[in-house]
Amino acid sequence: MVLYSDYAPARTRQIVADVIAGAVAALAIALAAAVAGAIRALGAFGRDLEAAGLDFQSGLTDAADSLGGIPLIGDGIRGPFDLAAGAGGSVAEAGRQQQAFVELIAATTGWLIALLPLTVLALVWLLPRIRFAVRKRRLRAMIAAGMTADTLAARAVARAPLRQLVAVHPDPAAAWRSNDPALVRALAGVELRRAGIAADALP
Template identity: 70%
Template sequence: MSLYSDYPAARTRQIVADSVGVVAVIIVIAIASAVTAAIRTLGSFGRDLEAAGLDFQEGLSGAADALGDVPLIGDGIRGPFDAAASAGASVAEAGRGQQQFVEFVAISTGLTVALIPLLLLTLLWVLPRVRFARRSSALRRMLAGGMTADTLAARAVARAPLAQLVAVHPDPAAAWRSHDPKALRALAAIELRRAGIRLDALP
């Protein structure tokens, strides 16, 4: 696959664009990771809440078990402690819920921060580069298969901007129909340049 133009100026622009694009991707990923990590720190409150709830639950459960062993009155005494231990379990569950919510927000925000710039980079950089590479590679294969200046000129007349065509000939379609050798090569050069291929590649 032909990634770069044969023309030095165009090739330099493509290399610079690719370098900037790669750096931009790295920066976007780094920023998204930093945002995700920053939001995740908010989960520390949930972790502390869960730990406090579990400690409270374990302490009261232990007290309830100890008091429950007291003959005659044990079952009656442990009831309030069991209820309070259940409240500790609820606190721990609330802490876990807060952590899960923070994790969801962290991942969602990180993905949003990354995906929007990456989508723009795809539209503005990746897709044009892929289109160029496919066009250049396809045209090089056709040249290797014997494509002539006549065919290339016809493609240019059909696809190239009018300003480029009239710079070659006031009536580019007429020049193509008349098979003017000079005009055909000039028109072919327009099509080749769009694919980053030099005219000397033409058989």
Template identity: 45%
Template sequence: MQIYSDYAAHRSRQVAVDVIAVAAIAAWIGLGAFVYSLVIDLARFGEQMESAGSDFSTTMTDIGDRFGGMPLIGGGIRAPFEAASGAGQSLEAAGRSQQEAVLNLAVGLGWGIAVVPVATILLFWLVPRLRFTRRAATTRRLVRAGITVDLLALRALTNQKLSVFAAVDADPVSAWRRGDPEVMRSLAALELKASGVRIR
């Protein structure tokens, strides 16, 4: 599999774009992780709420149990402490809910910040790179199979932009039809260069 062009200038551009793309992907992933870590820190407040509610609920329950065992006043005095214990449990549940909400927000923001830009980079960078690799492999296979100059020239006529032909000939199609050897070689060279394949 040919990843880079055989031509130095084209190869240098490919390497530069690859480095920029990989660096951009790493930067966006790093930013997503950074935002995740910033937001998830807000869950500490929920942890404190949960811990405080649990401790308060346990304390009120213990006090209610102690006073509840006292003769005469035990049954009546236990109710307020049980109510206070219920308030502590509500605070504990609120702390857990806050942690879940912060976690969901942190995950959503972290992935959202990283995934969309990375997917865009992959679309505009990796897809053309894969196309180049496939085209280079096809061209190299055809060259090894003994493709002729006129067929390479025909591939150039079908694959290259019209603006590229101006440097070759004013009417490259007519020149190809009449078998002009110089135009044929120039067109074949264009196709090979675009495919990143150099015939040695």
């Protein structure tokens, strides 16, 4: 499988890392949703305020309409009621604005709580995993196209950590130049292991 190393120890580490990363991602999303939900609960005050304002406005508007129907004095009487009803509308609008503000804070906080750990996770886990999978797939394709042990050994000498190379030979470059088939294949094995490809993948 391209996503995982052919070597059991490395594959186990990758699987454990994937499980931990998945758990961290799920926890971050759950925490973000919980915090956003808790903040949204504060919008209840705004909803109550809006409902009270609308009820107040509706009641005074109905009263103004009723009194406004009285001949001669109706228009004069309804004026104060209309003004008070307008105040009720202002209260309702204040309630709506409070709800909008709470929703903005809830959404912003939720996204921040989710995105910060997910961004770190992408940098320290996802990108390296993608690079590993791409590298393994490409190297397999190169081997299938005819890349030899000599070329892989040269790549290892140029790119592999020195501690891995000296485990094959005290002088890795000299070992590669010697054209000794066993040494060259051992150096090629270093490159294969770094890519998570079993040594028997090389003809």
